Amino acid sequence: MSDGATRTDLEQWVRAFAQQVEDNKDLLTELDAAIGDADHGANMDRGLKAVLVALEQDPPATPATLFNKVGLTLVSTVGGASGPLYGTLFLRFGGAIGDEEPVSPARFAAALRAGLDGVVARGKAEPGDKTMYDALAPALDAFDAALSDGAGWDVALQRASPAKAAPATSANAASVTRTRARRVQHSSSRPPTPRCATARNHRLDRIREATP
Ligand SMILES: [Mg+2]
Numbered sequence: 001m002s003d004g005a006t007r008t009d010l011e012q013w014v015r016a017f018a019q020q021v022e023d024n025k026d027l028l029t030e031l032d033a034a035i036g037d038a039d040h041g042a043n044m045d046r047g048l049k050a051v052l053v054a055l056e057q058d059p060p061a062t063p064a065t066l067f068n069k070v071g072l073t074l075v076s077t078v079g080g081a082s083g084p085l086y087g088t089l090f091l092r093f094g095g096a097i098g099d100e101e102p103v104s105p106a107r108f109a110a111a112l113r114a115g116l117d118g119v120v121a122r123g124k125a126e127p128g129d130k131t132m133y134d135a136l137a138p139a140l141d142a143f144d145a146a147l148s149d150g151a152g153w154d155v156a157l158q159r160a161s162p163a164k165a166a167p168a169t170s171a172n173a174a175s176v177t178r179t180r181a182r183r184v185q186h187s188s189s190r191p192p193t194p195r196c197a198t199a200r201n202h203r204l205d206r207i208r209e210a211t212p
Helices: 007-023 024-033 042-055 064-077 082-099 107-124 132-148 155-159 169-185 194-210
Strands: none
Touching: 007 024, 007 042, 007 082, 024 042, 024 132, 024 194, 042 082, 082 107, 082 155, 107 132, 107 169
């Protein structure tokens, strides 16, 4: 992949993501159980399996259409806040990456930045809020820094790996739980924000699911 990523390479990346979610589905649900409704792993796994089916049924011809399909499928199959957030990430990513192949590391990084900006705009996340932003931003910063140093795909991806860009520990996971739990408690005394609106939509979705 030294000259750039083809649509096939990028589809492999999506498939690897789907596999990672499937392999860690129980852990994701366990983490969600501490602060939410214990459905994150199951939700994401369902959404990504739907993505794999959609890719088989109507194979996308370009990088842009690939990520557009991923985003739209996640929005329509994953409930709660995760659907809109991951959907926005991939839709913005697809909108920025374009149709041309191969995709250079710089274009990949710029597209991912557009996706991450979309997540921030959608969820109003700020650094240190212990949201998905805090996992993605250090990785992307490390990727950008590697490219500035003249690194190619392989080295840049290696430097952006979670272990290098943002070491995660079980102590961090406990801290995430406490921080977010405090936020939820605190937010009940604040005026509604788009984040609250997302939570409200989630509740509405659950009500609709429970309604015959
Ligand atoms: Mg949940």
